[in-house]
Amino acid sequence: MHCPPFDDLSAYVDHMLKPRARERLHAHVEDCPDCQRQLQAVYTLRNRLQEMPSPELGFDLGARLQDQLRAASDRKRQRRTGWAWSGWLPAGLAAAAMASGVWLGGLLVAGSAVSLPRATMVRVFDPVPPGGLCAAAELCNLSKGMP
Amino acid sequence: MRNLSHLDESECISRAQRGDVSAFSELVSRFQDRIYRFLVRLTRSQDDARDLTQETFLRAFQSLPRWTPDARFTTWLFRIARNLAFDLLRRHKRVEFVALEEDATIVDTAQGPDDLLQTAQRLRLLEAALLRLPAEHREILLLREIEDMTYDDIADVLGLNLGTVKSRIARARSALIGATTR
Numbered sequence: 001m002h003c004p005p006f007d008d009l010s011a012y013v014d015h016m017l018k019p020r021a022r023e024r025l026h027a028h029v030e031d032c033p034d035c036q037r038q039l040q041a042v043y044t045l046r047n048r049l050q051e052m053p054s055p056e057l058g059f060d061l062g063a064r065l066q067d068q069l070r071a072a073s074d075r076k077r078q079r080r081t082g083w084a085w086s087g088w089l090p091a092g093l094a095a096a097a098m099a100s101g102v103w104l105g106g107l108l109v110a111g112s113a114v115s116l117p118r119a120t121m122v123r124v125f126d127p128v129p130p131g132g133l134c135a136a137a138e139l140c141n142l143s144k145g146m147p
Numbered sequence: 148m149r150n151l152s153h154l155d156e157s158e159c160i161s162r163a164q165r166g167d168v169s170a171f172s173e174l175v176s177r178f179q180d181r182i183y184r185f186l187v188r189l190t191r192s193q194d195d196a197r198d199l200t201q202e203t204f205l206r207a208f209q210s211l212p213r214w215t216p217d218a219r220f221t222t223w224l225f226r227i228a229r230n231l232a233f234d235l236l237r238r239h240k241r242v243e244f245v246a247l248e249e250d251a252t253i254v255d256t257a258q259g260p261d262d263l264l265q266t267a268q269r270l271r272l273l274e275a276a277l278l279r280l281p282a283e284h285r286e287i288l289l290l291r292e293i294e295d296m297t298y299d300d301i302a303d304v305l306g307l308n309l310g311t312v313k314s315r316i317a318r319a320r321s322a323l324i325g326a327t328t329r
Contacts, residue, residue, distance in 0.1 A: 010321075016313060051270060055193070061200065062175035062179070073168055076166070
């Protein structure tokens, strides 16, 4: 077997090779000083990286963020409430429109019930227009004799 | 603040999703140092890392109602942190190399006497070499070697497929080994 690519050696260290490939690589490495050296370099690198000092934030961020988190939470709640109201708004408007339609319709129906003067009562050639003032008493008196 | 350290992670998350700020603060306390140490090495700046750690948790709190258990909470946090860091690096055009110190002749002294001074020196040089790697190599090594994430989790954080994760880890290792043994 030729030396495996470095990708495979790296995956071998991470136990990410399939069982057959792992066995083959393992058998090769046992007899290959070059691959042994490369594998050792990967293990050494890992150990040293893990030995590096771990920087810490140095304060309790959770406690420090409490006020901002509460404010964000309140904003979110308000937005949700706003959405709830805005969700009811179209329904409310539709109901109001329907109610006003019914009301206006009712007025029309009621209006038709208003009694109109009978046709016989209307004098087509009345010299005084309906609601008009009588300009001359004798003209107005004329109407008395009419049906 | 209530002490919620007895709660397990999933209980804290579900309380936080219902708007319990104390439960979310407990999560912040548990993960803040991991996120910070990842960010400080990715951005190479303590100030930026501090700001981004805070921003990571604020974003996470805002997005928490949409979080589902399909994604691990840790990888989800790291993904937010990583995306924020890359936004910043791109904005500041700080994605590539920084100069090594003048005296940073990197020699592998593993076989020599291993006193404390040498160990400290070795780690300092390793850290310097790590910071010189391109950000894509640096982040994947940090996730694999420091955070001990699986390939699946790394793929999830970085939005890569498993094959790319495997080859990128190998390239990053090779580059760092090369840099520390020249």
